[in-house]
Amino acid sequence: MKRKVGLTLLAAATSMTLALTACSGGSGTSGGGTDAGDEPKTLVIWDYENDESAMGQAWAKAVEIFKEEHPDVTVTEEAQSFEQIQKNAKIVLTGDSVPDVMEYNKGNATAGQLAAQGLIMPLTDAASEYGWDTKLAGSLATTAMYSEQGLMGSGDWYGVPNYGEFVGVYYNKTMFEEAGVEVPTTLAEFEDVMATFKDNGVTPLAEAGAEYPLGQLWYELVLANSERSFVDSYQLFANDVDFHGSQMTDGTTKLQEWIDAGYIDNKIAALTAEDMGVSFLNGKYPMMVSGSWWFGRLDTEMQDDWGMFLFPGNSLHPGSSGNLWVIPTNAKSPTLAKEFIDITLRPEVQNVFAEKGGLPVAGDTSAITDDQVKELTTNFQTILDSDGLAFYPDWPVPGYYDVLVSQLQSLANGNKDVTAVLDGLQDPYVSGKDDLLNG
Structure with a gap:
C-alpha cells in the first residue's frame, strides 16, 4: 500500500482535549491493546524516514515481507515528521487513534518519558521470545531499556533499534x-x-x-x-x-x-x-x-x-543504536506489531541497510559490494564487536x-x-x- 503522507499525528493532537496523565510503566509483560486472538486484521505503522533513505528502503522491504506472510492483514503506512512526533506523541498516545507500531527517538527525555508515563508497552517478554535481547546485547540494548523513572539503560525493554x-x-x-x-x-x-x-x-x-x-x-x-x-x-x-x-x-x-x-x-x-x-x-x-x-x-x-x-x-x-520501534499501550494489533519489528531484524532487511549505506545491527558485511559502504559498515561492526558504543x-x-x-x-x-x-x-x-x- 502506498505510504500516506500527511498531518495525521498533528490533526489527532489538535482534535483531542484529553489531558495527559502520568501512570506507571508497568512490568515486562505485553500489557495493553487487545488479546492476540481478538486483534483486527490491520497494522498501522508510523515513521519519519525519507522513502529513499537506507532506513526507508529497509523498512519497505520489511513491509513487503510482512504482507507476504500476512496476506489477510491490511497494512497502512503513515509518514509523520520528526517534529510532529516529538511535539505531539505524548498527547496523541493517550487516545484510541494510535498506530500499532511507531518510530521514536531514544533517550531519557523521549522514549524514557513515554515508558514512565505508561504510553508505550514494555517488551521484555517479546525481547526474550524473539531473541532481540541476544541480537542486541551490550551497548545496543542500552537505548532500548528504561527504568520506572524513565532512565535509559536498565529495567524493561520498551523499544527495539534495528540500525546504528x-x-x-x-x-x-x-x-x-x-x-x-x-x-x-x-x-x-x-x-x-x-x-x-x-x-x-x-x-x-x-x-x-x-x-x-x-x-x-x-x-x-x-x-x-x-x-x-x-x-x-x-x-x-x-x-x-x-x-x-x-x-x-x-x-x-x-x-x-x-x-x-x-x-x-x-x-x-x-x-x-x-x-x-x-x-x-x-x-x-x-x-x-x-x-x-x-x-x-x-x-x-x-x-x-x-x-x-x-x-x-x-x-x-x-x-548508539538508531531510533526505536515502540508499540503504544493502546495499539489495536500489538502481536502483529511485534512480528513486524522482528522482521526488521531479519538478514534480508538488515542487508538492505548495508547495501544502501545504512548501519545494520544484525547484517552480513560480506553481502556488501561497494567498497566505501563496506568500510563504513565494517567500522561499525568493529565497534559492536568490542561493545564500544559510548x-x-x-x-x-x-x-x-x-x-x-x-x-x-x-x-x-x-x-x-x-x-x-x-x-x-x-x-x-x-x-x-x-x-x-x-x-
Missing part, C-alpha cells in the same frame, strides 16, 4: 597522498599526521563550535582515556563523575593543545555543522571527525577520493547540549581555560542528574 550510528574520522585520500601520510592507528600517529599537514600550511581538522561537532571531538578525546565504567557513570549514573579526574581533564587539555597548535581553526566558535561539512567536501581540510550520517552526502557530493577510519587508539566511540556527550541530562556547546566555544575562543570549562560542565550535569533521580 557512530562518529569516526572522514579523510581526503587525495590530500593524504599529496602530503605523504598514512591512515593513523594510534593517537600519537594521528597527531603526527596533523603536524605534517600543519607544517605544510594546511589546517588538518574541519570543525564547528556553534553546534555538535566540537563536542563530539571533545568526547572522543575524553574516551581516549576511559573505560566502560566511565561511560556507565557519565551516561547511566552508575557512579558519580569526577569532572576534574583524569578522563575529563586529559581530554579537555588535549583539545586545548590541538587548538593552540593550530590543528583546529581558531575561528570555529561561530561555525555550524553544515559549515564544517561543506568545507571538508570542498577539500579545504583533509579530515573531519563526525558521524555516519554524513556518509550519504559525501558519497554523492564529494569530488576527491575519500574514506573513513575509527578515531585512532580508541576502544570507545560516540554513537552514546553522545550531551545525552545525560536535559539541556546539556547547549551547555556543552557554550563551554567548548569558550575554550575555542580563549575565554575560558580547561579548569573553568570543566567547572561549567559539572554544575549543570550535577543539578540535572539530581532532578532526574529525585525530581
